[in-house]
Amino acid sequence: MCKTANTKVATTAGWLGSGLLGAGLLAAGLATAGCSGAGETKTLSRPNILLFLVDDMGWQDTSVPFHTERTPFNDLYRTPNMELLAAAGMKFTQAYACGVCSPTRTSLMTGMNAARHGVTNWTLYQNQSVDRPDELLDFPLWNVNGLQPAGCDSVERSVVATTLPQLLRANGYTTIHCGKAHWGAVGTPGADPLNLGFEVNIAGHAAGGPGSYLGEKNFGNAEKGSHTLPWGVPGLEKYHGDTINLTHALTLEAMAALDRARENGKPFFLYMSHYAVHVPLEPDLRFYARYKAAGLSEAEARYASMVEGMDQSLGDLMDYLDSHHLTENTIILFMSDNGGLSAEGRGGEPHTHNLPLRSGKGSAYEGGIREPMIVSWPGKVKPATVCHDYLIIEDFFPTILEMAGIKNYNSIQKIDGKSFVPYLMGAKTEGVGKPVAEIRDLVWHFPNKWGPSGPGIGTTSTIRHGDWKLVYWYCDGKKELFNIREDIGELNDVASLHPDVVAGLSARLGNHLRSVGALRPSFKSSGSPAPWPDENK
Numbered sequence: 001m002c003k004t005a006n007t008k009v010a011t012t013a014g015w016l017g018s019g020l021l022g023a024g025l026l027a028a029g030l031a032t033a034g035c036s037g038a039g040e041t042k043t044l045s046r047p048n049i050l051l052f053l054v055d056d057m058g059w060q061d062t063s064v065p066f067h068t069e070r071t072p073f074n075d076l077y078r079t080p081n082m083e084l085l086a087a088a089g090m091k092f093t094q095a096y097a098c099g100v101c102s103p104t105r106t107s108l109m110t111g112m113n114a115a116r117h118g119v120t121n122w123t124l125y126q127n128q129s130v131d132r133p134d135e136l137l138d139f140p141l142w143n144v145n146g147l148q149p150a151g152c153d154s155v156e157r158s159v160v161a162t163t164l165p166q167l168l169r170a171n172g173y174t175t176i177h178c179g180k181a182h183w184g185a186v187g188t189p190g191a192d193p194l195n196l197g198f199e200v201n202i203a204g205h206a207a208g209g210p211g212s213y214l215g216e217k218n219f220g221n222a223e224k225g226s227h228t229l230p231w232g233v234p235g236l237e238k239y240h241g242d243t244i245n246l247t248h249a250l251t252l253e254a255m256a257a258l259d260r261a262r263e264n265g266k267p268f269f270l271y272m273s274h275y276a277v278h279v280p281l282e283p284d285l286r287f288y289a290r291y292k293a294a295g296l297s298e299a300e301a302r303y304a305s306m307v308e309g310m311d312q313s314l315g316d317l318m319d320y321l322d323s324h325h326l327t328e329n330t331i332i333l334f335m336s337d338n339g340g341l342s343a344e345g346r347g348g349e350p351h352t353h354n355l356p357l358r359s360g361k362g363s364a365y366e367g368g369i370r371e372p373m374i375v376s377w378p379g380k381v382k383p384a385t386v387c388h389d390y391l392i393i394e395d396f397f398p399t400i401l402e403m404a405g406i407k408n409y410n411s412i413q414k415i416d417g418k419s420f421v422p423y424l425m426g427a428k429t430e431g432v433g434k435p436v437a438e439i440r441d442l443v444w445h446f447p448n449k450w451g452p453s454g455p456g457i458g459t460t461s462t463i464r465h466g467d468w469k470l471v472y473w474y475c476d477g478k479k480e481l482f483n484i485r486e487d488i489g490e491l492n493d494v495a496s497l498h499p500d501v502v503a504g505l506s507a508r509l510g511n512h513l514r515s516v517g518a519l520r521p522s523f524k525s526s527g528s529p530a531p532w533p534d535e536n537k
Contacts, residue, residue, distance in 0.1 A: 046267045052333065056278045060073035060077075068093075090387055093388050099339065099444065108164070127156070134524075136524060140519035141519070142447065145184060164401070177193040182208040191206035209231060213275070248312075251317065255316070267404075287309060336371040339369055357488065360454075362457045365456035387424075390440075398415060398419040441512065443512055445462075456471065470509065506536075
């Protein structure tokens with residue numbers, strides 16, 4: 001196992017005609033406390049699963065409102081197919097990922113929290129850290145080589161795990177990867193999705209972004225028909241030199257792979273993992289003129305066109321399912337891998353593109369970790385419903401296995417994620433009224449230094465427990481406390497007002513980090529490790 005191995009316009013007819021859409025198509029759900037909507041009793045055969053993951057898409061980069069009210073961003077971006085999906089299923093208002101991409105993607109594939117799997121920053125070259133130098137801190141020997149398949153213990157500084165597609169494939173699923181992979185470093189087995197349980201790999205490799213979205217630029221490859229490391233997108237040579245956007249090309253290839261998969265009679269797992277809307281910001285010419293005409297700056301017009309191009313891909317795939325009579329037996333899960341880019345590279349004022357959430361990609365604040373998430377499960381999830389309970393990216397691992405009917409499976413790693421199927425079935429499990437000990441903790445661990453600077457961007461560990469959120473800074477021991485229900489923008493640090501809450505969360509966070517073998521930075525001046533949150537009073 002340890003080896004290297006013309007635009008189709010989305011229609012709404014099938015999704016309307018299938019009876020999946022209730023009243024208020026564009027309302028994107030019924031705002032209720034907890035997770036509304038009891039499941040229906042209709043029995044379906046083993047479901048197909050489409051996991052649609054977007055790169056760097058912020059909570060507000062959509063016409064679907066995930067806040068309690070619409071905002072100007074919801075009127076700026078045009079995502080009609082996300083609207084259809086939300087009206088067909090359940091929208092999650094407090095879905096979380098990690099602050100940057102590789103930790104999220106590793107958690108998704110393994111069910112492990114980043115503190116446990118140790119791939120805490122983004123990966124690229126073998127044995128090379130991407131951490132930016134820091135004046136005060138030295139960073140730990142985190143798993144810079146990323147995720148490797150079970151049985152591949154020879155790659156140092158990596159996490160070895162039984163992966164989600166490996167388990168699905170072993171239980172009769174055709175497993176298809178399309179788009180961005182970004183699991184193992186260049187030259188390691190984990191760089192190739194075929195080594196991680198996928199039977200088909202379309203355009204996935206070690207890099208976390210494309211050299212270009214433009215076919216005219218060969219998707220970042222130096223010459224037609226070639227693959228230029230590290231940023232050139234591989235495997236799409238037939239489109240080189242054409243006037244086609246990468247997002248569209250990936251969609252066409254995904255549908256071609258589904259054509260082949262349908263011939264074997266097995267259910268499919270399609271991991272549609274777009275490079276969009278990661279930099280470079282390049283226009284999707286199918287939609288760009290609309291946003292320029294609306295007066296957006298060049299950068300923002302390009303970005304908005306990329307968002308709509310992503311949404312068009314969703315619509316094309318939904319149309320494909322409908323035209324092949326697959327809609328009623330296909331689960332669609334929509335998610336982003338981290339908060340929207342806002343620190344640099346965008347038009348307008350930095351750190352404002354995810355408002356009312358504070359900051360963006362790379363930040364421990366909500367703008368860096370809260371994501372747009374929708375799940376459609378025909379016959380199971382009541383249409384146009386909303387879940388306000390929180391969950392985190394590692395929860396997708398046990399959830400998808402449960403959806404697939406896979407109950408008795410073995411993994412070499414300990415699974416941190418919890419299935420959110422009860423949420424989908426209408427369970428009201430929010431922490432209100434529960435004993436404190438029963439309220440679930442969410443943990444983020446970033447003992448690293450990302451590139452840009454900004455609010456919440458730094459070397460931190462974070463815990464959310466009910467409405468309380470504690471951010472601990474390793475550089476100076478500062479602890480910030482926010483009540484997320486009352487202060488979604490994290491504008492009011494109330495740590496000094498609630499020392500008992502700070503102490504309790506510090507203990508919970510410190511105990512968790514030690515229990516999973518988390519790594520921590522050390523001080524350059526002394527060489528001693530920075531204190532755990534509960535050691536720093």
